[in-house]
Each structure stands twice: as structure tokens, then as C-alpha cells.
Amino acid sequence: MKGSIAYRSILKRGLHIGLLPEMAAAVNASTPITLDHDLDVLPEAGRRLTVRQYADLVDDLAGRLWAAGVRPGEHVVLYKRANADHWMLAAAVSRIGAVVVNLSPALDAATVAVLMERLGRPSLLTDTGKLDVLAHVALGELTERVIVVAGEREGALSLAGLAGSPRVRPVLRPLDEAAVITHTSGTTGIPKLVVHTPRTQGQRLIPQWRLLSLMRKKETVAIHVPFVHSRMVAAMSLALLKEFPVLLMREADPAAVAEQLLEHRPVLIEALPNSLMEWEGLAADPRAPFGSVKVFSSTFDAIHPGTMSRLLKASDRRGALFFQIYGQSEVGPAVGRAYFRHSAHKANGRCVGWPMPWGAARVRVVSRDGHTPSQDNPGSIEVAWDGLAPAYFAEQDRYDTNRDGQWWRTGDVGYRTRFGCLHMLDREVDMIAGVRSxxxxxxxxxxxxxxxxxxxxxxxxxxxxxxxxxxxxxxxxxxxxxxxxxxxxxxxxxxxxxxxxxxxxxxxxxxxxxxxxxxxxxxxxxxx
The missing domain is CATH 3.30.300.30 (ANL, C-terminal domain)
Structure with a gap:
């Protein structure tokens, strides 16, 4: 019941990731969070935390950031090596009313410099390794201040040196103003900075909250998605408020993954499609690392039917399913569908699903040439709902070219079958003459x-x-x-x-x- 109360509060007031750990602790303070690696910012915290401990660490880090001079409304670029502390630090930034800008550690120095210039002298929260990457970037001109999460570096403040700073009261961002900024994948050049508000982040939880309500037992959920991605916000929010023990995984090597799965026996795995492709060889492991998994979940990109089939056949759970969500950073979850053990191998991988019920997104396919969209003449896929990101930061014109009133053009092309299933055939920029898909x-x-x-x-x-x-x-x-x-x-x-x-x-x-x-x-x- 407590989780339902927290969920209703989010629907009314929006999702503020700075408050989420505290809200989750109020639901169940003992819910465990397990890591497969040490935190960079607080290695002494260990790899096994309760939600109460996690919330206390976020509160501590928020106090340190305030002591470093970060204030409400400021942009704080979070660019550091991949680590679960990224989400913790993002929550701490949010807790004091600043706007966290999550940048992937895979971005190169030139791209990071362009994005920071676009933001207009943000604070930079980073590590010494990434400062080496940025050695030839004029950080003094591009940033207001530089803060390192551990260790010391000349010209930078250190969070370690601010231990014991006074705790501060949380500051909430307005419901329809930027709270978190992430970036697009950058498949076609410099990534775009996608703005997320408390309202849009909260809205995106609705269909997934109802889906997770079908899982009655509080078994472990394993999450292996980039810590910087907007998907991480939803994954952590849903798992913690639903009181599921969480396994946060960074390591991608199949052998390391197998050990974690065998030790923690998760009921659900959420991972990138390409990670699941890399791991599908584990289906033949006689120890059955996927044996406990009842739900495989993936978003970001369509996944091949053969991969889904091999993973599902490796599960020992009755009724195991693979749930695929189609969406993008600007849209959130748009449509979804479930695949099952005995039919996944025969599935049409281009059928990405149906609009989810319970107040989720609406989807349409618009003709590109005046003719009805079909398999041989795909149209533009568009999405409308309150979960749409409202802007690209500092590139509103670029955003507006994709927006038609309430509808957002995804850049994908496809069609809908007479049964309503959305088929996504290609990105429009990737289409090749003479190739249907x-x-x-x-x-x-x-x-x-x-x-x-x-x-x-x-x-x-x-x-x-x-x-x-x-x-x-x-x-x-x-x-x-x-x-x-x-x-x-x-x-x-x-x-x-x-x-x-x-x-x-x-x-x-x-x-x-x-x-x-x-x-x-x-x-x-x-x-x-």
C-alpha cells in the first residue's frame, strides 16, 4: 500500500529523482540494493546496501555538493567512468534543485566540450580519469566549477574533502521545468540534449507500474543498462517503489554475468539488446544462469527473435516471457509486446508491439507520399502523450521540426497491421532503395x-x-x-x-x- 501511495504522489507532483531514495525507504527501508562493483565516490559503503542506507548516502552527497557551491537551477554535467554511483550522484544533484546533465562516459572530449558550451558554463562533476580525457579542453572557460568524486586534482574541488558537510533541505524543481537532461545516442553526429521534467518522468512510469503489478513476489530484479540513460530513471524508480531487491550490474563479460545471476537468481533482467545477444551463449551453460528468470525486458532497440528464443528456452520458470518495449529518449515507452518460449523463434521481429493500456502513449503512422502506409510503403511513426520530452536544450528549432502539435515524429518508418501491431522497418535515414527493411x-x-x-x-x-x-x-x-x-x-x-x-x-x-x-x-x- 505504501508503494501505491508513493506512486500516486508521483502522478500528482511528478518524479523527482532526488526524493526517490527517501520515498523508497519510506515504503520499505530494508529493500536490498546489490552492486557487482565498488562505488567510486564512496568505496567504503560496500556492495550491499539497504534502501535506507542508499537514501542516507544520497543525502550526504547532496550536502557536499551544496558545500561545493552548487545551487538550485544550475546545470551540473555528470561525466565520469561507468559506475552505479552515477545514479546516486544524479539523485544528489537533483535533491538540491540543480539540473543534472547525464553524459555517457563513452563520449569523447570534443563532443563533451560542444555539449558543455551549449549548456553555458555548467558545473562539471567528474573523476580524475575523465579529467585526463579532457586535458586539452578549456574547462576554465567552459565550466563554472569542476568537482571530482574522489581523490584530488589541482583546480578542482573534491567531494571527499567535503565529507561531514551539513545536510540541506531538498529543493524541488517546478513540475514542467527541466529536472534531468540526457542525450540521444549520437548515431548521426553530435548528440542532442533531451530535457526531462518531473511531469514527463512521472508519466512514463504509468504503463510500466501496472505491468509490474502483475508480479506478486518480491524477487530480485537485475538491471544492466547505462547508468546515464533516461531508462535508468524509470528502472530504478519502479523497482525500488515496488520493493524489489535490485542487482545493479556494470560488468558485461558473460562469465562475470553468469556468476552474478547464479548467486542472486533474479526473476527479471532488464538489459540492452546487444548485451543480451552477447550473453545468449550462457543459455548452454549447464549451471543454468538464466534458470530463475521469468521476465526478460529490453528497450532501446529491437531485438532479434533468435536471441529471445534462446534466452526463453534457458529459463526454468513456467510462463517465462520476453517483454520488448519500443521507444526512444524523447518519447519514453511507446508500445510493447510479450514473446513466449514456444513461439518467439517464429515471431516477426519487426512487430514491436501495441500501445500499452493504462494511460500510455498513443501512436500513429503518417504517410510520407500521400499513399496509405503499408509494408511496401512505410510511413512515419509518430507518438503523442504527456511523457514526451518538451525540448532539446539550446536547440529548440531542431526539436520543433520533429513536433506537429501533440505528435512527435520518431524518425522511424513502419506501418500498422489490421490487428493494430506496429511494425518498425527502419530508421528513415538508414533506408536503402530496393530494400523493404x-x-x-x-x-x-x-x-x-x-x-x-x-x-x-x-x-x-x-x-x-x-x-x-x-x-x-x-x-x-x-x-x-x-x-x-x-x-x-x-x-x-x-x-x-x-x-x-x-x-x-x-x-x-x-x-x-x-x-x-x-x-x-x-x-x-x-x-x-
Whole structure:
């Protein structure tokens, strides 16, 4: 009941991540939070915390940030190596009414400099390793102050040196003003800064809260998503207010992941699609690391049916399902669907689902050429609801070009079936003439060739579809098996095999298709 009261408060007053740990502690102070690594900012805290301890640490860090001079309404860029303390520090920034700007540790110095300039002299909360990355950036001109989370660095304040600072009363951001800023994946250039308000963050919890209400037992939830992403806000909020023990995972190596799953036996795993692809080999592990999992959940990007099938068959739970959510940072969760053990392998991977009930987003597909959108003539996918991000910071014109009244154009193309299922075929910028859907080709071929670890179809030098392939352990691909697998797609050029490590990726592990296409923009003879 306490969790329901907190949820109703969020619907009325919005989601303030600075208050969330305290609210979760009021629901159940003993809910455990377990990490697979030490906190950078407070390593002495250990890897096993209760929500009450977690809330106290956030309050402590908020006091230190206030002592460092951070004040309500200021922008605080949080750019440090990947660590669960990122979410804790973001909550501390929010708790004193400042606006946290979450930047991925994967961003390079030049991109970070551009984004900080866009923000207009923010404070920078970072670590000594990232200060080395930013060594040639004029931080004195771009920032109001620099704060390191641990250790010492000349010219920077240290949170460690501010231990024992007085606690301060929380300051709430207005319901419809910026509270958290994240960034887009940057697949097409400099990322955009996406503004989230207390209202939009709270709205995004609605459909997922109802879905989690179907899970009665309070078993462990394992979360492996980027700590900087807007998805992390929803994942942590939902798990803690629902009193689920949380396992926060940073390590992606399959062997390390298996050990964590075997020790903590989670009932639900939320992870990036590409992480799940990397882990699907664990399905053959005789120790059954996925045996306890009843729900696999993924967002960010569509996932291949073969991966879903292998994961579900590795679960020992009755009624195990894979729940996929389609959305983006600007939109939140738009549509979703469940896949089940005995049918996932036959699923059409382009069917990303139906609008979720209970006050969730509305979705439409708009014609791009005056003709009714269909499988062969996809339209633009648009979303409308109160969970839409209201702006790109300092790029309102760019935002407005994608907004039509209450509707947001996602940049994806697709169609809806007569049963209402939304099929997402491609990003509009990735469309290739003569190819109905690059993603569809990838789904089919990956399902037929388990030796492939990745397949990406991009435009070649003559706009022909070039399949770029990666194999397990970079082993050579059997040409005859490839020829048989791609027989339904005669328009494909010959495959180009590269090591998987050479695939350009975003912070959420999406392949940067345009960057990959640029690599093959020249003809083979010209590349030699």
C-alpha cells in the first residue's frame, strides 16, 4: 500500500529523482540494493546496501555538493567512468534543485566540450580519469566549477574533502521545468540534449507500474543498462517503489554475468539488446544462469527473435516471457509486446508491439507520399502523450521540426497491421532503395546462421545494400551457408566481414550505421 501511495504522489507532483531514495525507504527501508562493483565516490559503503542506507548516502552527497557551491537551477554535467554511483550522484544533484546533465562516459572530449558550451558554463562533476580525457579542453572557460568524486586534482574541488558537510533541505524543481537532461545516442553526429521534467518522468512510469503489478513476489530484479540513460530513471524508480531487491550490474563479460545471476537468481533482467545477444551463449551453460528468470525486458532497440528464443528456452520458470518495449529518449515507452518460449523463434521481429493500456502513449503512422502506409510503403511513426520530452536544450528549432502539435515524429518508418501491431522497418535515414527493411533482413539471416554474432546492412558506394558481418570468435564464414541463408534477398551485395570490435557503437551499444556506411562508401578497388 505504501508503494501505491508513493506512486500516486508521483502522478500528482511528478518524479523527482532526488526524493526517490527517501520515498523508497519510506515504503520499505530494508529493500536490498546489490552492486557487482565498488562505488567510486564512496568505496567504503560496500556492495550491499539497504534502501535506507542508499537514501542516507544520497543525502550526504547532496550536502557536499551544496558545500561545493552548487545551487538550485544550475546545470551540473555528470561525466565520469561507468559506475552505479552515477545514479546516486544524479539523485544528489537533483535533491538540491540543480539540473543534472547525464553524459555517457563513452563520449569523447570534443563532443563533451560542444555539449558543455551549449549548456553555458555548467558545473562539471567528474573523476580524475575523465579529467585526463579532457586535458586539452578549456574547462576554465567552459565550466563554472569542476568537482571530482574522489581523490584530488589541482583546480578542482573534491567531494571527499567535503565529507561531514551539513545536510540541506531538498529543493524541488517546478513540475514542467527541466529536472534531468540526457542525450540521444549520437548515431548521426553530435548528440542532442533531451530535457526531462518531473511531469514527463512521472508519466512514463504509468504503463510500466501496472505491468509490474502483475508480479506478486518480491524477487530480485537485475538491471544492466547505462547508468546515464533516461531508462535508468524509470528502472530504478519502479523497482525500488515496488520493493524489489535490485542487482545493479556494470560488468558485461558473460562469465562475470553468469556468476552474478547464479548467486542472486533474479526473476527479471532488464538489459540492452546487444548485451543480451552477447550473453545468449550462457543459455548452454549447464549451471543454468538464466534458470530463475521469468521476465526478460529490453528497450532501446529491437531485438532479434533468435536471441529471445534462446534466452526463453534457458529459463526454468513456467510462463517465462520476453517483454520488448519500443521507444526512444524523447518519447519514453511507446508500445510493447510479450514473446513466449514456444513461439518467439517464429515471431516477426519487426512487430514491436501495441500501445500499452493504462494511460500510455498513443501512436500513429503518417504517410510520407500521400499513399496509405503499408509494408511496401512505410510511413512515419509518430507518438503523442504527456511523457514526451518538451525540448532539446539550446536547440529548440531542431526539436520543433520533429513536433506537429501533440505528435512527435520518431524518425522511424513502419506501418500498422489490421490487428493494430506496429511494425518498425527502419530508421528513415538508414533506408536503402530496393530494400523493404534492412532490420528484417538482419532478423532472418541471424536466425538462420547462429555463427553470426552481428549483421548490419548498410548502403554501399552505389547505394547497394552491403551486409557487414561479424562471427563468433571472428571465425571465417562458410560461403555456401551464407549463400543459402540470403537466397530470399538477391539484392544483397557480397558480405564484408570485419572483427566485431571494429563496429562503431553508441553508448547504448547501437551500431552507428551511418559511420559504418561511410567506411564502405568507396568501391573495393578504391579502398585498397
Amino acid at each position: 534492412s532490420l528484417e533482413i538482419e532478423d532472418v539471416v541471424l536466425g538462420r546462421l547462429p555463427e553470426l554474432s552481428e549483421l548490419v546492412v548498410v548502403a554501399g558506394p552505389d547505394a547497394e545494400p552491403v551486409p557487414v558481418i561479424c562471427t563468433t570468435d571472428d571465425a571465417p564464414l562458410d560461403p555456401q551457408r551464407w549463400k543459402a541463408a540470403v537466397a530470399p534477398f538477391p539484392q544483397l551485395a557480397d558480405p564484408v566481414q570485419i572483427p566485431q570490435a571494429e563496429l562503431p557503437r553508441t553508448a547504448t551499444l547501437k551500431v552507428q550505421r551511418l559511420a559504418l556506411a561511410d567506411r564502405f562508401a568507396k568501391k573495393p578497388a578504391e579502398r585498397a
